[in-house]
Amino acid sequence: MSIGPVGKPIAPFPVQTIQPTRASEATQNFGTRMEAALSQVNDAQQRATQSAKAWEMGTENDLAAVMVEQQVASLGFQLTLNVRNKALGAYRDIMNMPV
Numbered sequence: 001m002s003i004g005p006v007g008k009p010i011a012p013f014p015v016q017t018i019q020p021t022r023a024s025e026a027t028q029n030f031g032t033r034m035e036a037a038l039s040q041v042n043d044a045q046q047r048a049t050q051s052a053k054a055w056e057m058g059t060e061n062d063l064a065a066v067m068v069e070q071q072v073a074s075l076g077f078q079l080t081l082n083v084r085n086k087a088l089g090a091y092r093d094i095m096n097m098p099v
Contacts, residue, residue, distance in 0.1 A: 037080070038080065040076070041073075041076040041077060041079075041080050044069075044072050044073045044076045045073045045076070045077065047069055047073070048069040048070045048072065048073035051065065051066045051069045051070075052066055052069075052070065054066075
């Protein structure tokens, strides 16, 4: 008993080549991205503060929107804190490596 070929042969996946970047570009790009991420977290916290203040003053009637803004700001801050802790842990590991 023999088993014949099933269907067409599978074509290989297309490979996307990535051009290497210089170290200065990568550092600048990382710094720019981190600055933008921190700015977004700051903006979310400011929006949450403004919406809570508007709720307290009586100008905002949608409590659900206020709570969502608070949660978005809280999650953004927690993510930022966790990224900082991971980066600090990696730095400490590198500094403790024997040479």
